[in-house]
Amino acid sequence: MGAPTTTDTPGSAPQAAQARIPAGVAMLVGLLGVAAALAAGHLVAAFIDPNASPFLAVGNAAIDLTPPALKEFAVAAFGTADKLVLLTGMAVFLLLVACAAGALSRRSPIPGTVLAVVLGGAAVAAVYSRSDLGQLASLAPLASLVAGVMTFRRLHAAALRAQEAGNGPRGAGSRGLERRAFLRGSVGVAAGAGIAGLAGQLIGTRVDVEGSRAAVTRRLAKYRDPTTVPGADFAQDGTPTYLTKNENFYRIDTALSVPRLRAEDWSLRIHGMVDRELTLTFDDVMDMDLITRTVTMTCVSDEVGGPYISTAQFTGVLLRDLLAKVGVHPGADQVFSTSTDGYTAGSPIEAITDPGRNAMLAVGMNGEALPPEHGFPARLVVPGLYGYVSATKWVTDIELTTFAAKTQYWVPRGYSEKAPIKTESRIDSPRGRSSVPAGKVVVAGIAWAQTKGIAKVELQMDGGPWQEADLAAQPTKEAWRMWRRSYDLRPGTHTVVVRATDATGYTQTVDVADAVPDGATGLHSVVFTTA
Incomplete structure (x- = not known):
């Protein structure tokens, strides 16, 4: 036997089951609520400080809280695109949270409201913790919180009315009217969020930096x-x-x-x-x-x-x-x-x-x-x-x-208080895993020991003896020094290693160390083929 959908008592009319918003509509409500929140916060931040924008404030807080090992991984894996990856990841996370907030709120707006308050509170805390932002900057995440909660609850109520109207005495006609009201509200929120976000971006970047430069x-x-x-x-x-x-x-x-x-x-x-x-x-x-x-x-x-x-x-x-x-x-x-x-x-x-x-x-x-x-x-x-x-x-x-x-x-x-740059060197050509014509091969690269200067660079080809490279001019000891050496190589796979000696007589160490706490060490080597 299936579960009953109505409850009958003697002398009373059947009671309809509680209305439930369709999953797709509920997730749309969540997405629009988040969009309104971000846009409102971004707009208010434009008049105070762009870094007070909740999205950026939370991102900056994430950077501040990132463990050194994860930070080094991000730099190694993504290079200078690490910030774009972080922002993209945050956007995806918010997208998922918005959908989850909607999906959990198909009958009641309470779950979505709770999630919105939690996210808003995190944004307020992120802004408040920034030493470069004053107390006034908290208005941006507060505006974001209010806009997000109000938008979510209003659209949720409109969607719920549309769903309930279909179960009412006027049936499909009433439901159509309520659906159109919900759609108009949704379009208005989307347009308003877009305009507010764009206005915030334009106002926040209105400073004529290029003219000053x-x-x-x-x-x-x-x-x-x-x-x-x-x-x-x-x-x-x-x-x-x-x-x-x-x-x-x-x-x-x-x-x-x-x-x-x-x-x-x-x-x-x-x-x-x-x-x-x-x-x-x-x-x-x-x-x-x-x-x-x-x-x-x-x-x-x-x-x-x-x-x-x-x-x-x-x-x-x-x-x-x-x-x-x-x-x-x-x-x-x-x-x-x-x-x-x-x-x-x-x-x-x-x-x-x-x-x-x-x-x-x-x-x-x-x-x-x-x-x-x-x-x-x-x-x-x-x-x-x-x-x-x-x-x-x-x-x-x-x-x-x-x-x-x-x-x-x-x-x-996890990093050291004092961090003098270490004597190091790098092979720039040939590139690792590249293939070059057999015969004369020029190996070239850079070495550096700022404030000391580079006195000698040596190469080891295929495990042979260390041999000195030719050095370029060294206009200043505060800058790098270029080097090169030619080899006559037969077809096959080759490995070349480089090491530098600075003007104090110190030769860079073969010991391998990570960047944390005060800079990586070891000798750079490249494997390439000749054909």
């Missing part, structure tokens, strides 16, 4: 690096060019959305263990004695033989000159820098003040203003240190302090 580039036109000389690369044999174009310069940072600052609105505060605090405008910096130097930057996430190393001409003011203006107290050992998006880095003060290296507050890159993704209007560049302790982009605050008093962003996540 163009003005700065004109002011930087006269600065070039006098140390750049011909013969500094073997690009014709497969090495990179000595200078990396701005658009090809590697980018690894924690910013989901690139901060949009005009030079006219930027300022830098220098404070802490100093005799006198100093606040600089961009014009103040441009009126100082600017220098241009060629510097190779390296990411600590770079694996042996990896791509996260680039070289550019940076223009700026020496940081030791800025510190001289404020008068650093004895005992200060850390230059603690903060980005406009809340990222922090801590550089050893001895590296900043070292007269043998050109640590700078940079405002230019390869003869033009810094690109937005590389820190416009200003960033730090400290030769010889991995970027996570030395290369703060969009820098707005420098505090003179101690390593005991303040902890930078990556240290609690």
